[in-house]
Amino acid sequence: MTASPALSIVVVTPHDFAHVRRTVRHLREQDVAGQLELVLVATTESAVADARPSELAGFSAVRTLAVGPIPNVDRAAARGVLAVGADLVAVIEDHAYVRPGWARALLAAYADAPWVSVGSVMENANPDSGLSWANLLLGYGWWIDPAAAGEMRDVPSHNGSYRRAALAAFGDELPDLMVRGGGLHDRLRAEGGRMFLAADARIAHVNPSTVPATADLRVNAGRLYGDDRRRQERWSAVKRVLYAAAAPLIPVVRFRRIHAEHLAPGRAHAQLSRRVLPGMVAALLFDAAGQAAGYLRGAGRAPDVLAVFEMDRMQHLRRSDRERLAEAVPAR
Numbered sequence: 001m002t003a004s005p006a007l008s009i010v011v012v013t014p015h016d017f018a019h020v021r022r023t024v025r026h027l028r029e030q031d032v033a034g035q036l037e038l039v040l041v042a043t044t045e046s047a048v049a050d051a052r053p054s055e056l057a058g059f060s061a062v063r064t065l066a067v068g069p070i071p072n073v074d075r076a077a078a079r080g081v082l083a084v085g086a087d088l089v090a091v092i093e094d095h096a097y098v099r100p101g102w103a104r105a106l107l108a109a110y111a112d113a114p115w116v117s118v119g120s121v122m123e124n125a126n127p128d129s130g131l132s133w134a135n136l137l138l139g140y141g142w143w144i145d146p147a148a149a150g151e152m153r154d155v156p157s158h159n160g161s162y163r164r165a166a167l168a169a170f171g172d173e174l175p176d177l178m179v180r181g182g183g184l185h186d187r188l189r190a191e192g193g194r195m196f197l198a199a200d201a202r203i204a205h206v207n208p209s210t211v212p213a214t215a216d217l218r219v220n221a222g223r224l225y226g227d228d229r230r231r232q233e234r235w236s237a238v239k240r241v242l243y244a245a246a247a248p249l250i251p252v253v254r255f256r257r258i259h260a261e262h263l264a265p266g267r268a269h270a271q272l273s274r275r276v277l278p279g280m281v282a283a284l285l286f287d288a289a290g291q292a293a294g295y296l297r298g299a300g301r302a303p304d305v306l307a308v309f310e311m312d313r314m315q316h317l318r319r320s321d322r323e324r325l326a327e328a329v330p331a332r
Contacts, residue, residue, distance in 0.1 A: 005037035008084030014070035017051040090161035096205035096315035105200035116193030119155025125204035130279035149199035211317035218286035227295020247292035251284035
């Protein structure tokens with residue numbers, strides 16, 4: 001065990017260790033694992049007792065932070081962030097798997113640089129489904145091309161990394177800021193924070209690949225976005241109605257932009273165009289419906305639905321995806 005880890009990594013499990021087994025394995029296989037502190041945020045310390053000693057070996061330190069019931073993984077992650085020992089901290093979801101060299105690339109990006117947050121290039125962990133690609137493009141489209149790496153106005157807030165002091169400065173506000181739509185990055189930028197996307201820090205992300213799950217995700221994400229936009233810009237009732245009425249145009253505008261940026265001939269993911277097209281159209285229609293509801297009626301239960309949605313990603317996958325991603329339990 002080293003006295004001071006270079007990077008602390010927070011992983012939340014509302015259930016047991018089995019739900020984060022693959023995530024932790026990828027972290028343990030980092031070539032600088034000896035410089036990493038792993039903080040498992042769980043309901044109780046015994047909740048992660050199903051971990052084998054070998055599965056937690058090789059880290060600088062491993063700690064379990066017991067927080068009681070976890071209705072919202074982002075709020076639980078905030079508690080983990082405030083408890084870490086390193087100056088740099090990353091929060092990794094239970095359905096995200098860091099690629100080789102990820103931690104080293106993050107540390108290199110922060111070294112002698114002003115960044116308050118360094119983001120990772122996002123890849124598809126279940127790439128056989130058009131709906132999976134549609135959800136990745138809609139959720140992480142700005143950050144899937146390594147060629148776009150460099151200083152950016154924004155980087156992914158989920159599976160992101162930060163200077164711990166910048167987050168700790170928010171104190172008791174941090175859990176509210178870290179939830180989806182909480183405005184953490186807006187606050188960091190308001191404080192003068194600059195952000196960077198590291199080309200060699202890559203994370204494979206598991207994306208919903210069924211129609212019901214895609215509808216649930218996209219409608220509620222759209223509704224949260226619509227509500228956030230109308231509140232921040234203080235729209236009048238008339239403007240809210242007009243934008244809701246124009247919602248059918250949103251899929252057309254967004255599809256043209258996404259196609260031009262990612263799927264057009266010569267772009268990095270052009271070969272996916274035909275396979276992604278049906279799922280992308282469906283996902284954009286669901287999102288537009290959600291935005292219209294957000295403009296007219298506010299967020300409703302969208303934050304709660306999205307919080308629960310992050311907890312058990314496997315239930316939102318096709319059977320073939322679940323089987324491919326199943327993690328075998330190692331021998332003792």
